[in-house]
Amino acid sequence: MKCRLLFGFAAVCGAAAVVLGGGWGSADVSARAAGDEHLAELVAQLSTGSSADVVRELEAAALADPGDGRAHALLGLGYQQLFRETARPIYLSRARDSLDAAGKLDERDFTTQIGLAQVSSTQHRFRAAERHARQALRLEPDNVAALSTLGDALLELGRYDEAFDAFDHAAAQGPSVGAYARVARARELLGRSDGALDALELAIEAGSGIPEQKAWALMRYGGVLLGTGRVDDAATAFRRSLDLQPRFPHARAGLARVAAARGDMGAAVRRFEALLREVPSAEYARELGDLHLALGAEREAERAYDRARHFEELLARNGVRTMLASASLDVDRGLRLRSALERARQAYHEAPNVETEDLLAWALVRNRRCVEARAWSERSLELGTRDATIFFHRGMIERCLGTPMAARWFADAIAIDPGFSARWAPLAERLARG
Amino acid sequence: MKRAILAALAVTVLAAAALAAVVTGGPALSAAADHVDAPGLTPPGGNLQLDITDVYAWRARNGKTVLAANVNGLTAPGANPVFASGAPSVAKTQAVTYWFKVDNNGDAVPDVNIAVRFGKPDGKGVQKMTVKRNGTVILPGVTSPGNGVKINRSGQVLGYAGLRDDPFFFDLDGFINILSPEPGMSFLGCTSPRTDFFAGKNVSAIVLELPSALLTRSGSSQIGVWATTTTGLTQVDRMGRPAINTVFIPNNPLPPDRVSDGKASLKNAFNSSAPRNDQAKFRTEVVDTLTVLHSLNDAAGDDPSDDAGKISGLADVLLPDILTFDTAASDGFLNGRRLADDVIDAELGLITEGAATTDCVSQNDRAFRAAFPYLANPHN
Numbered sequence: 001m002k003c004r005l006l007f008g009f010a011a012v013c014g015a016a017a018v019v020l021g022g023g024w025g026s027a028d029v030s031a032r033a034a035g036d037e038h039l040a041e042l043v044a045q046l047s048t049g050s051s052a053d054v055v056r057e058l059e060a061a062a063l064a065d066p067g068d069g070r071a072h073a074l075l076g077l078g079y080q081q082l083f084r085e086t087a088r089p090i091y092l093s094r095a096r097d098s099l100d101a102a103g104k105l106d107e108r109d110f111t112t113q114i115g116l117a118q119v120s121s122t123q124h125r126f127r128a129a130e131r132h133a134r135q136a137l138r139l140e141p142d143n144v145a146a147l148s149t150l151g152d153a154l155l156e157l158g159r160y161d162e163a164f165d166a167f168d169h170a171a172a173q174g175p176s177v178g179a180y181a182r183v184a185r186a187r188e189l190l191g192r193s194d195g196a197l198d199a200l201e202l203a204i205e206a207g208s209g210i211p212e213q214k215a216w217a218l219m220r221y222g223g224v225l226l227g228t229g230r231v232d233d234a235a236t237a238f239r240r241s242l243d244l245q246p247r248f249p250h251a252r253a254g255l256a257r258v259a260a261a262r263g264d265m266g267a268a269v270r271r272f273e274a275l276l277r278e279v280p281s282a283e284y285a286r287e288l289g290d291l292h293l294a295l296g297a298e299r300e301a302e303r304a305y306d307r308a309r310h311f312e313e314l315l316a317r318n319g320v321r322t323m324l325a326s327a328s329l330d331v332d333r334g335l336r337l338r339s340a341l342e343r344a345r346q347a348y349h350e351a352p353n354v355e356t357e358d359l360l361a362w363a364l365v366r367n368r369r370c371v372e373a374r375a376w377s378e379r380s381l382e383l384g385t386r387d388a389t390i391f392f393h394r395g396m397i398e399r400c401l402g403t404p405m406a407a408r409w410f411a412d413a414i415a416i417d418p419g420f421s422a423r424w425a426p427l428a429e430r431l432a433r434g
Numbered sequence: 435m436k437r438a439i440l441a442a443l444a445v446t447v448l449a450a451a452a453l454a455a456v457v458t459g460g461p462a463l464s465a466a467a468d469h470v471d472a473p474g475l476t477p478p479g480g481n482l483q484l485d486i487t488d489v490y491a492w493r494a495r496n497g498k499t500v501l502a503a504n505v506n507g508l509t510a511p512g513a514n515p516v517f518a519s520g521a522p523s524v525a526k527t528q529a530v531t532y533w534f535k536v537d538n539n540g541d542a543v544p545d546v547n548i549a550v551r552f553g554k555p556d557g558k559g560v561q562k563m564t565v566k567r568n569g570t571v572i573l574p575g576v577t578s579p580g581n582g583v584k585i586n587r588s589g590q591v592l593g594y595a596g597l598r599d600d601p602f603f604f605d606l607d608g609f610i611n612i613l614s615p616e617p618g619m620s621f622l623g624c625t626s627p628r629t630d631f632f633a634g635k636n637v638s639a640i641v642l643e644l645p646s647a648l649l650t651r652s653g654s655s656q657i658g659v660w661a662t663t664t665t666g667l668t669q670v671d672r673m674g675r676p677a678i679n680t681v682f683i684p685n686n687p688l689p690p691d692r693v694s695d696g697k698a699s700l701k702n703a704f705n706s707s708a709p710r711n712d713q714a715k716f717r718t719e720v721v722d723t724l725t726v727l728h729s730l731n732d733a734a735g736d737d738p739s740d741d742a743g744k745i746s747g748l749a750d751v752l753l754p755d756i757l758t759f760d761t762a763a764s765d766g767f768l769n770g771r772r773l774a775d776d777v778i779d780a781e782l783g784l785i786t787e788g789a790a791t792t793d794c795v796s797q798n799d800r801a802f803r804a805a806f807p808y809l810a811n812p813h814n
Contacts, residue, residue, distance in 0.1 A: 142702065164524040172668060173702070175481040175521045186524040199522040201554060206481045208555075209506050209515030209638075 069105030089318035124321040129153035144174030158353035177207040191384035215245035261419030282311035290423040323347035370400035388420035483518040484663040491770040503661040506638040511813040517552040521665035528666030537658040538651040542710040592643040594807035605793040606631035624794035633799035641807040646761035655762035674755040709754035730789040
């Protein structure tokens with residue numbers, strides 16, 4: 001008899017439902033079904049923000065049967081969820097270890113491959129992420145999660161046409177918040193911020209029945225609005241996001257940035273400090289440092305930057321490639337510039353994209369290698385990206401070269417987003433005036 | 435996607451949602467904040483706005499025909515989903531259209547195309563809606579967010595779009611556990627109180643009431659109805675009778691060890707295809723599924739020698755997946771489908787050769803309205 005997926009009749013065949021794409025043996029359907037209950041519980045926990053109990057059970061299951069690849073894969077996904085909830089880097093290592101163990105037991109398990117793709121992406125190992133996502137797609141062609149993860153990796157690797165194809169394919173296969181948000185990111189990179197907002201409005205619609213999804217889309221919407229200088233609209237979007245999910249860190253960070261953009265640096269500092277009491281985020285610590293610096297509080301700034309570096313080191317110890325972040329921080333601060341340039345090059349080779357091209361340009365100009373810097377800046381702008389920070393860096397390069405174009409780049413940076421950086425926007429504004 | 439929650443076992447779907455959330459990111463914090471860390475997809479990797487949960491067609495007391503199609507399945511009370519107004523690709527945003535397709539000469543090709551489109555929601559969640567029949571506007575209107583009921587009228591045509599109680603009723607848990615030996619798990623025998631899995635859940639409904647003559651051809655009251663959703667020219671979902679794709683079309687032809695075999699989903703293929711090709715494309719799958727289902731009673735002494743003939747006959751009825759409806763008759767399912775029709779009971783006996791005849795849930799959790807738009811108020 002042909003074994004097939006019938007709702008409710010899976011047990012007829014002995015080998016039950018595909019659930020996550022495979023790996024089910026006929027001998028232990030009930031044990032595996034228990035694993036899927038855990039996943040269902042994980043879903044339920046997504047809203048409540050704690051999957052710890054479920055993960056403890058998954059740990060016990062993996063310990064009880066070290067040869068059960070599926071148990072390791074589920075545990076890996078559980079750890080990934082805990083990382084999302086807590087941002088504690090140790091969970092990344094654990095996710096990686098569990099998924100690696102699962103991969104050794106069965107490399108043809110879809111769940112394992114997609115988990116490995118995602119954890120690789122989070123660790124900024126984008127070539128590995130691409131490899132695992134492609135393996136997942138070989139197992140399940142057209143799978144939206146695999147297509148999305150593949151597109152994310154390709155985007156980071158600067159293979160934009162392929163990435164956009166993957167996003168379009170994902171959006172067509174599974175029109176959804178996640179797919180539309182990726183389309184929005186692509187449009188942003190192409191310099192079409194209104195198009196990005198349009199895609200995010202559709203994402204907000206698509207997530208309208210599920211508060212967590214809508215909150216996420218609203219946060220992204222606020223981010224694009226803020227990045228294009230529409231501060232009040234951004235504030236509204238972040239607040240709407242927080243109405244749906246009051247502790248959502250990204251939306252709270254959005255409000256902190258709104259405060260900074262409005263010139264209320266004190267409020268921005270307070271908001272980031274509150275966030276950092278809950279979330280070990282290098283990104284927030286660095287922004288806090290910039291705010292302190294803008295306020296002239298150099299010692300506090302130093303402490304915040306140290307904290308950012310500490311968080312980055314924790315991430316690095318847990319497998320994350322942090323060249324980009326560490327180089328960027330040092331270049332911005334004018335520290336260890338030669339080493340930072342070397343790290344920027346490494347970051348570029350790991351992920352040759354708009355962001356690392358711009359970083360390389362910025363590192364070069366800070367090392368007074370302005371001609372090379374301009375070439376990299378030109379590359380970073382080839383897609384048509386309209387990002388105030390990139391424009392500001394270009395202005396600094398033109399200034400270094402002594403061209404009359406510098407003021408125009410500064411003015412454009414300010415026109416795109418007058419509050420693009422607490423640290424650099426005031427300088428850009430001054431230089432724009434000549 | 436047909437009752438997506440049924441589509442691949444509830445557990446499967448929940449797990450898939452979990453995977454999607456875990457895999458593609460979540461609303462919680464990620465340290466990799468420089469990436470597009472999108473929230474997961476809901477089952478099965480798609481937008482519930484475009485996932486048709488049920489299609490209905492019946493004769494109203496005033497003699498007109500009512501067509502209804504629901505999306506945004508399993509909406510929790512308090513959530514206020516909207517209809518999709520567009521779907522973006524990197525290059526451009528395409529229009530989303532909700533369609534009622536009507537075949538009135540029996541060739542499984544639509545003769546009347548009723549297209550419903552929505553605008554972007556305003557601050558209160560209200561969307562403009564436009565209903566076209568074969569390209570001509572027959573009803574402009576607006577949606578009804580929340581509990582509101584805004585009936586749009588134009589001549590003899592009434593239209594409503596908004597949040598309603600999900601009219602579908604079914605003991606899904608009992609079905610999933612149908613073979614469980616544990617007391618109270620299965621609904622077989624109705625030996626324990628059963629629960630409507632869809633009780634307390636809402637959907638977004640599109641309901642039209644219109645003169646049957648707008649749907650039929652001269653000299654015949656017979657039509658076939660199905661609904662589709664499209665983004666641009668791409669068909670995302672379709673549905674005629676309840677649970678056809680859900681039950682009869684496997685996700686892919688799965689090998690016994692359940693390892694993914696690299697084949698694309700047949701369910702997706704079904705959703706994107708047209709009824710006129712159903713027999714050619716999907717008859718084998720339907721026959722295979724019916725063969726499994728008709729074997730359920732073999733152990734109880736059923737003589738399987740006549741199964742093949744019954745199965746072939748059923749496959750002729752089930753495909754193409756079109757809700758056949760005599761607009762002159764008030765009967766319910768299999769003549770069209772009324773809100774209160776117990777379609778699960780009607781289908782169970784047929785497809786299992788009597789092995790299961792009822793899920794023991796025979797009515798919706800809320801009473802239907804006597805008047806347009808007929809579906810019950812949403813749960814708050």
